[in-house]
Amino acid sequence: MEEKTFQLNDIVEMKKPHPCGNNRWKIIRMGMDIRIKCLGCAHSVLLPRKEFVKKIKKVFPAGENS
Ligand SMILES: [Zn+2]
Numbered sequence: 333m334e335e336k337t338f339q340l341n342d343i344v345e346m347k348k349p350h351p352c353g354n355n356r357w358k359i360i361r362m363g364m365d366i367r368i369k370c371l372g373c374a375h376s377v378l379l380p381r382k383e384f385v386k387k388i389k390k391v392f393p394a395g396e397n398s
Pocket of ligand 1 (some may be wrong): 353372373
Protein backbone atom coordinates (compact mmCIF):
# COMPACT_ATOMS: atom_id res chain seq x y z
CA MET A 333 0.00 0.00 0.00
CA GLU A 334 1.20 3.43 -0.90
CA GLU A 335 1.88 5.69 2.04
CA LYS A 336 1.00 9.32 1.44
CA THR A 337 2.62 12.02 3.45
CA PHE A 338 1.12 15.43 3.87
CA GLN A 339 1.30 18.33 6.23
CA LEU A 340 -0.34 21.59 7.09
CA ASN A 341 -0.71 24.00 4.15
CA ASP A 342 -0.06 21.33 1.55
CA ILE A 343 -2.29 21.34 -1.51
CA VAL A 344 -4.00 18.06 -2.24
CA GLU A 345 -5.79 16.77 -5.28
CA MET A 346 -8.83 14.62 -4.55
CA LYS A 347 -10.09 11.62 -6.49
CA LYS A 348 -13.45 13.28 -6.85
CA PRO A 349 -13.65 16.94 -7.83
CA HIS A 350 -15.75 19.29 -5.75
CA PRO A 351 -19.12 20.19 -7.30
CA CYS A 352 -17.74 23.69 -7.92
CA GLY A 353 -15.41 22.15 -10.50
CA ASN A 354 -12.23 22.54 -8.50
CA ASN A 355 -10.12 19.58 -7.59
CA ARG A 356 -7.53 21.14 -5.31
CA TRP A 357 -7.76 21.64 -1.61
CA LYS A 358 -5.51 23.14 1.00
CA ILE A 359 -4.91 21.43 4.32
CA ILE A 360 -5.82 24.01 6.93
CA ARG A 361 -5.97 21.87 10.05
CA MET A 362 -4.34 18.63 11.06
CA GLY A 363 -5.14 16.33 13.91
CA MET A 364 -7.29 13.27 14.39
CA ASP A 365 -9.35 14.89 11.69
CA ILE A 366 -8.13 16.82 8.72
CA ARG A 367 -9.74 20.06 7.63
CA ILE A 368 -9.32 21.00 4.01
CA LYS A 369 -10.46 24.06 2.12
CA CYS A 370 -11.54 24.05 -1.48
CA LEU A 371 -9.37 26.39 -3.53
CA GLY A 372 -12.23 27.03 -5.92
CA CYS A 373 -15.04 28.12 -3.64
CA ALA A 374 -13.37 28.29 -0.19
CA HIS A 375 -15.76 25.70 1.20
CA SER A 376 -14.11 23.68 3.95
CA VAL A 377 -14.72 20.13 5.08
CA LEU A 378 -13.57 18.05 7.99
CA LEU A 379 -12.59 14.46 7.27
CA PRO A 380 -11.34 11.71 9.53
CA ARG A 381 -7.68 11.09 8.71
CA LYS A 382 -8.36 7.58 7.41
CA GLU A 383 -11.02 8.78 5.05
CA PHE A 384 -8.92 11.72 3.92
CA VAL A 385 -6.01 9.43 3.02
CA LYS A 386 -8.37 7.27 0.97
CA LYS A 387 -9.72 10.24 -0.95
CA ILE A 388 -6.58 12.07 -1.92
CA LYS A 389 -5.03 11.39 -5.26
CA LYS A 390 -1.95 13.58 -5.12
CA VAL A 391 -0.14 15.84 -2.69
CA PHE A 392 1.59 19.06 -3.69
CA PRO A 393 3.85 19.97 -0.77
CA ALA A 394 3.61 23.58 0.36
CA GLY A 395 6.39 25.65 -1.11
CA GLU A 396 6.62 23.61 -4.29
CA ASN A 397 5.04 25.44 -7.14
CA SER A 398 4.56 22.74 -9.71
ZN1 LIG B 1 -15.39 23.98 -4.21
